[in-house]
Amino acid sequence: MVRLTNWLLQEAGTGISKTLSEILVCPLSKQTLRVCEESASLISDSIGVSFPIKDGIPCLVPTDGKILDVDDTMKDDNAAQDSASTNKE
Amino acid sequence: MSCLQLSVPPLAASRSKRATIRCASDRQELFNRIAPVYDNLNDLLSLGQHRIWKRMAVSWSGAKPGDSLLDLCCGSGDLTFLMSEKAGERGKVIGLDFSKEQLSIASSRQYMLSKGCYNNIEWVEGDALDLPFSNGYFDAITMGYGLRNVVDKRRAMQEMFRVLKPGSRVSILDFNKTVQPLTAFFQEWVIDNVVVPTATVYGLAKEYQYLKSSIDEFLTGKELEKLALDAGFSYAIHYEIGGGLMGNLVATR
Numbered sequence: 001m002v003r004l005t006n007w008l009l010q011e012a013g014t015g016i017s018k019t020l021s022e023i024l025v026c027p028l029s030k031q032t033l034r035v036c037e038e039s040a041s042l043i044s045d046s047i048g049v050s051f052p053i054k055d056g057i058p059c060l061v062p063t064d065g066k067i068l069d070v071d072d073t074m075k076d077d078n079a080a081q082d083s084a085s086t087n088k089e
Numbered sequence: 090m091s092c093l094q095l096s097v098p099p100l101a102a103s104r105s106k107r108a109t110i111r112c113a114s115d116r117q118e119l120f121n122r123i124a125p126v127y128d129n130l131n132d133l134l135s136l137g138q139h140r141i142w143k144r145m146a147v148s149w150s151g152a153k154p155g156d157s158l159l160d161l162c163c164g165s166g167d168l169t170f171l172m173s174e175k176a177g178e179r180g181k182v183i184g185l186d187f188s189k190e191q192l193s194i195a196s197s198r199q200y201m202l203s204k205g206c207y208n209n210i211e212w213v214e215g216d217a218l219d220l221p222f223s224n225g226y227f228d229a230i231t232m233g234y235g236l237r238n239v240v241d242k243r244r245a246m247q248e249m250f251r252v253l254k255p256g257s258r259v260s261i262l263d264f265n266k267t268v269q270p271l272t273a274f275f276q277e278w279v280i281d282n283v284v285v286p287t288a289t290v291y292g293l294a295k296e297y298q299y300l301k302s303s304i305d306e307f308l309t310g311k312e313l314e315k316l317a318l319d320a321g322f323s324y325a326i327h328y329e330i331g332g333g334l335m336g337n338l339v340a341t342r
Contacts, residue, residue: 020211027219057196059214060221061187
């Protein structure tokens with residue numbers, strides 16, 4: 001029951017656990033990734049690419065990446081600035 | 090990562106059959122295709138022995154409770170689940186594979202299995218040649234029947250080296266490319282007369298015929314040891330198991 005609840009909770013958000021999102025880095029630049037809940041993806045700001053999360057599994061094969069166009073990057077930049085200011089290490 | 094474009098004349102049919110499963114995306118498709126029957130076939134073809142070899146591989150990796158562990162080319166998760174048992178509740182295991190179908194099966198198995206400690210497993214779709222992990226993160230890595238299938242073995246070894254903590258080990262289980270003529274003959278006989286006919290029953294003859302050329306193109310134990318040392322590992326030894334049919338490379342960073 002607990003497992004099912006955890007699984008459902010995970011699926012409700014982006015589908016990946018916080019621990020996992022902290023472990024993963026961009027497969028190409030090896031820099032940190034940013035979780036984007038809206039698009040259920042992991043964003044590599046260093047190279048401007050987003051990687052999808054499907055059925056709770058992050059898809060980080062380089063060819064899975066989608067190059068973000070400028071509008072997406074600017075929208076994500078604002079989100080990044082907001083989250084960066086609250087998540088400063 | 091582009092796929093090689095092969096335009097082959099009709100006369101070279103047999104060579105093209107061998108050549109078409111060369112690039113990464115073809116291999117990805119192959120593993121997606123065999124995913125549904127992969128586990129059953131492995132049991133059948135090795136008479137259950139693969140379970141023992143996998144336990145040996147995990148032992149050799151040095152995985153222990155509380156560790157952060159990585160299982161590369163995890164497929165449907167056999168080695169991942171064994172690593173999970175070693176890591177325990179305080180540990181963490183990541184199962185990485187480039188086949189969505191295999192990961193989907195692995196994830197379902199995790200949900201169906203009753204052991205609580207399997208909650209410490211996370212599945213990631215990724216490429217062994219471009220690992221999405223930072224340097225020196227893992228306490229141990231396993232790779233079962235994966236190295237033979239990656240298109241750039243040197244690069245895969247370098248990536249494994251990069252993500253391992255100093256002093257930690259990688260344990261790579263695969264078929265043994267034997268230099269012993271009798272073992273080689275036996276291995277080929279088993280593939281021709283047991284593996285492929287059985288796979289044919291499942292409609293996967295072509296996929297398992299790939300096995301013979303794949304072993305042929307693989308590296309011997311000595312060559313694998315050299316590959317590991319060239320990648321920067323300080324110590325590498327290749328053990329032959331399963332009567333010489335299988336081999337396990339253990340390399341220490």
